[in-house]
Amino acid sequence: MDDGKIVELYHARDESAISASAEKYGRYCHSVAYGILGNHEDAQECVSDTYLRAWNAMPPHRPGNLRTFLGKITRNLSLDRLDRLSAEKRGAGEGTAVLEEIAQCIPDTSAEETDGAILKEAIDRFLASLSAETRKIFVRRYWYMDSVHEIAVRYGMGESRVKVILFRTRNRLRKHLEKEGITL
Amino acid sequence: MKDKKLLRAIGDIDDRYIEEADADAKPRRFPLYRFAALAASVCVVIGCVIALLSRPSTVVPSVSGTEPMETSPDTAPETFPDIMDGRYPPYFFIINGDASVEYYALSIWEALRYELLIEGATTVSDETLLPITEADLGERMGTVTGGSLHGCTVHHAARYPSLDSICIVDTPDGYLYYTASWLTLEDAIGQNSDAVLAAYGLPDFAAEAEVLSGEGEVLLALTEAETREILAILADKTNIGMAENNRLYANLWQDTYGNDDIYYDEESGTVREKNIPTERKTYTYTTEDGVTVAVEVNGNTDVYELKSALFHTGQRQILIATDRGFYFTVTYTPSIRTCSVGDGYYRLSEAESARMNTLLKIEQ
Numbered sequence: 001m002d003d004g005k006i007v008e009l010y011h012a013r014d015e016s017a018i019s020a021s022a023e024k025y026g027r028y029c030h031s032v033a034y035g036i037l038g039n040h041e042d043a044q045e046c047v048s049d050t051y052l053r054a055w056n057a058m059p060p061h062r063p064g065n066l067r068t069f070l071g072k073i074t075r076n077l078s079l080d081r082l083d084r085l086s087a088e089k090r091g092a093g094e095g096t097a098v099l100e101e102i103a104q105c106i107p108d109t110s111a112e113e114t115d116g117a118i119l120k121e122a123i124d125r126f127l128a129s130l131s132a133e134t135r136k137i138f139v140r141r142y143w144y145m146d147s148v149h150e151i152a153v154r155y156g157m158g159e160s161r162v163k164v165i166l167f168r169t170r171n172r173l174r175k176h177l178e179k180e181g182i183t184l
Numbered sequence: 185m186k187d188k189k190l191l192r193a194i195g196d197i198d199d200r201y202i203e204e205a206d207a208d209a210k211p212r213r214f215p216l217y218r219f220a221a222l223a224a225s226v227c228v229v230i231g232c233v234i235a236l237l238s239r240p241s242t243v244v245p246s247v248s249g250t251e252p253m254e255t256s257p258d259t260a261p262e263t264f265p266d267i268m269d270g271r272y273p274p275y276f277f278i279i280n281g282d283a284s285v286e287y288y289a290l291s292i293w294e295a296l297r298y299e300l301l302i303e304g305a306t307t308v309s310d311e312t313l314l315p316i317t318e319a320d321l322g323e324r325m326g327t328v329t330g331g332s333l334h335g336c337t338v339h340h341a342a343r344y345p346s347l348d349s350i351c352i353v354d355t356p357d358g359y360l361y362y363t364a365s366w367l368t369l370e371d372a373i374g375q376n377s378d379a380v381l382a383a384y385g386l387p388d389f390a391a392e393a394e395v396l397s398g399e400g401e402v403l404l405a406l407t408e409a410e411t412r413e414i415l416a417i418l419a420d421k422t423n424i425g426m427a428e429n430n431r432l433y434a435n436l437w438q439d440t441y442g443n444d445d446i447y448y449d450e451e452s453g454t455v456r457e458k459n460i461p462t463e464r465k466t467y468t469y470t471t472e473d474g475v476t477v478a479v480e481v482n483g484n485t486d487v488y489e490l491k492s493a494l495f496h497t498g499q500r501q502i503l504i505a506t507d508r509g510f511y512f513t514v515t516y517t518p519s520i521r522t523c524s525v526g527d528g529y530y531r532l533s534e535a536e537s538a539r540m541n542t543l544l545k546i547e548q
Contacts, residue, residue, distance in 0.1 A: 027289075068202045068203065071202060072195055072202075076192065076195060079188070079191065098191065099191060102190050102191050102194075103186070103187040106186045106190060116193060119190075119193045120193055120196045120197065123193055123197055124198045124201075127197060127198070127201050132204070135201060135204070135205070136205045139201050139204070139205035140205050143195065143202055144205065184186040184189050
């Protein structure tokens with residue numbers, strides 16, 4: 001079923017929108033959640049909640065890209081869950097490690113906190129400035145939260161090289177945000 | 185908080201970059217699909233149901249063709265509801281009303297396990313799955329109960345006539361494979377492990393067994409005699425429950441380190457860590473060229489690392505395939521001498537644990 005039809009089902013309050021979403025994007029959403037949480041149970045619960053969020057968001061929302069729309073919901077829910085996870089489960093996925101890395105990108109500025117929409121645009125401009133290879137590696141690590149090993153396998157390069165690319169790109173992001181006057 | 189804000193902002197980047205990075209998707213963490221264990225089955229179902237029921241006046245999409253229904257804490261049943269009463273999204277189905285086996289859509293690992301893909305394929309899609317024809321249909325298993333496929337006929341796969349872990353459903357869109365990796369069983373505290381073993385047909389119908397590390401790496405295959413001995417150790421044990429299992433973890437920490445940085449929280453029944461101040465730390469990476477790169481990060485991971493080493497060193501997953509194709513999956517944690525199967529936690533004696541360590545070749 002094409003995405004437009006699935007979105008129409010949501011707008012028509014037709015419950016088969018849920019099963020169509022699950023069939024088409026369930027595996028994708030699960031991989032996003034699993035990357036962050038590293039736990040099938042937690043990941044599956046986030047995916048289940050994703051459909052409910054989507055059901056509540058449509059209507060009125062009409063996403064242009066259903067796949068990434070659902071993926072973004074799953075990612076946010078998974079980050080919420082990562083916050084709540086008990087000490088025992090913490091660190092099972094890549095979420096905790098990624099959070100430590102991302103702390104290095106925080107610009108050293110002290111002005112008033114930048115609005116979220118402006119921050120997003122600044123990050124988009126930063127991504128546009130990268131080579132396709134670097135951008136994909138950055139997005140795999142900080143959007144999908146793949147492990148360094150997985151990225152190395154995916155792009156056929158050594159783990160050390162991936163780490164170096166990520167390290168340099170984090171520094172570039174920090175400088176880019178500082179240059180744009182972003183304060184977090 | 186700033187790091188979280190930035191991480192969330194990255195989550196909202198332009199869709200094209202998300203798509204670009206996923207364009208050449210390969211199966212992820214493939215070995216771990218091997219033990220999407222019993223725990224997952226029970227917790228997922230209960231989790232979904234509790235999650236849905238716990239939302240006050242939440243509209244829950246119906247899958248039975250009726251209007252979406254309202255639930256609220258006032259109307260939600262106190263007992264675990266029938267998962268197949270048509271109110272929940274159809275992630276899975278059961279056959280002929282037998283709730284002990286739940287069938288899910290095919291994962292990449294299962295597609296590889298049952299050799300259902302064209303040569304060289306690394307993803308599951310309409311293009312990579314071998315076509316299913318009538319010749320692939322084995323004996324009729326029954327009909328689907330629940331979900332969007334309710335009433336559809338289910339067949340065994342002709343290539344695997346004795347396995348109940350894979351089936352072919354005659355859906356309105358054509359034939360589709362569905363699989364079940366485990367059984368969904370009650371895991372009540374106080375329950376005897378013999379009931380779980382019997383449900384799997386164990387020890388009589390153990391087919392093959394292997395041992396994996398906590399990270400999913402296959403470490404060794406077990407002989408039939410070794411498998412039987414492990415199952416004998418597991419027999420006639422009482423389920424102490426997850427909370428008691430967590431208490432064992434906290435006690436171990438306190439006995440080892442003499443502090444309560446990690447403690448058992450009575451209210452939630454979980455292990456928690458005290459708020460520990462973060463500090464700036466330096467990690468070093470060595471590149472392929474031998475250059476050492478120092479990276480400064482915020483955060484104190486010492487306690488997590490200590491905890492992980494103390495609790496999980498030597499942890500193993502034991503996968504025992506049964507004659508019906510299901511995996512009896514045991515997580516053995518030597519630090520607290522427990523074996524978990526699904527939501528059941530079974531404590532071993534010191535002697536049993538020592539024997540288990542020997543059988544699983546866990547170095548002390």
